[in-house]
Amino acid sequence: MRVLPVLCLLLASVAVHAETAQRIGQTYAAEATARQAGFMPSPNRGDTLFRQRFSNNDKMPACTSCHTDSPLNAGQHAITGKAIRPLAVAANPERFADPAKVEKWFGRNCKEVVGRACTPAEKADFVAYMSEVR
Amino acid sequence: MKRIAFTLMLAIALPALADRVSLPANTPASYTAECSSCHMAYQPALLSANDWRRTMAGLKDHFGTDATVDGPQRQEISAFLERNAGDAGKLGSAGEPPRITQTARFIRKHREIAPKYWNDPRIKSAANCEACHRGAADGNYSEHDILIRELRR
Numbered sequence: 001m002r003v004l005p006v007l008c009l010l011l012a013s014v015a016v017h018a019e020t021a022q023r024i025g026q027t028y029a030a031e032a033t034a035r036q037a038g039f040m041p042s043p044n045r046g047d048t049l050f051r052q053r054f055s056n057n058d059k060m061p062a063c064t065s066c067h068t069d070s071p072l073n074a075g076q077h078a079i080t081g082k083a084i085r086p087l088a089v090a091a092n093p094e095r096f097a098d099p100a101k102v103e104k105w106f107g108r109n110c111k112e113v114v115g116r117a118c119t120p121a122e123k124a125d126f127v128a129y130m131s132e133v134r
Numbered sequence: 135m136k137r138i139a140f141t142l143m144l145a146i147a148l149p150a151l152a153d154r155v156s157l158p159a160n161t162p163a164s165y166t167a168e169c170s171s172c173h174m175a176y177q178p179a180l181l182s183a184n185d186w187r188r189t190m191a192g193l194k195d196h197f198g199t200d201a202t203v204d205g206p207q208r209q210e211i212s213a214f215l216e217r218n219a220g221d222a223g224k225l226g227s228a229g230e231p232p233r234i235t236q237t238a239r240f241i242r243k244h245r246e247i248a249p250k251y252w253n254d255p256r257i258k259s260a261a262n263c264e265a266c267h268r269g270a271a272d273g274n275y276s277e278h279d280i281l282i283r284e285l286r287r
Contacts, residue, residue, distance in 0.1 A: 077173070079258075080261045081261075081262035081265055082264075084171075108199070108201075111200060112199060
């Protein structure tokens with residue numbers, strides 16, 4: 001019987017995380033819609049962006065350079081070797097839970113890997129992919 | 135007799151103490167949040183106050199990465215690093231830009247490591263303390279506790 005409240009709490013916390021990722025995605029989607037009417041976030045486009053190779057940084061040509069081919073895996077910083085926890089919410093519920101942190105890392109990593117700021121549409125797609133991938 | 139035992143224990147403990155460089159208990163959350171995502175949260179004692187100042191001044195191009203930190207967090211991190219910095223005389227020059235791995239102390243401590251190890255895929259970079267020193271984040275740099283078997287002593 002003691003297990004039940006714990007289980008409820010656990011389920012509630014998972015739901016909260018999922019909701020936060022969803023809300024962060026919605027915020028980016030709303031920004032994207034303002035620029036482009038009818039925009040809908042696409043996990044598939046997010047997947048493509050995750051794998052796309054850019055010619056900005058030969059040590060980190062793609063997200064996968066540090067985050068591996070699967071967002072469900074733990075990664076490793078391409079230069080320092082520091083361990084990186086998985087990006088996918090399914091593998092790491094702490095991901096996409098704090099809007100300021102998400103915006104900070106889009107800022108840093110887009111600049112470093114893509115060579116420019118990512119658009120709200122790209123961010124919405126990326127969050128959609130990371131929320132859904134299993 | 136007790137005194138001899140104590141002296142002996144101290145003699146054994148001292149070299150181990152020398153390999154302990156701990157993160158201060160009052161380390162601000164901003165330091166770990168901003169500085170330990172791409173690399174370990176290096177203990178402030180690993181660099182002198184002047185070298186930390188120069189590091190913080192150059193965050194816009196921090197070894198090729200824009201690691202800018204703004205506002206009160208920047209102040210908090212700078213103050214923390216400088217307050218807990220290492221002894222410049224003991225560390226030696228860290229070069230330009232300052233690198234922990236260029237300090238005379240680091241070089242002396244690692245002089246027996248053959249160059250091939252620094253490029254070993256298990257290590258990747260000299261900045262990756264934890265590749266060899268499994269307890270590095272907790273301040274344990276003992277040469278007896280090395281992950282790479284052939285480098286253990």
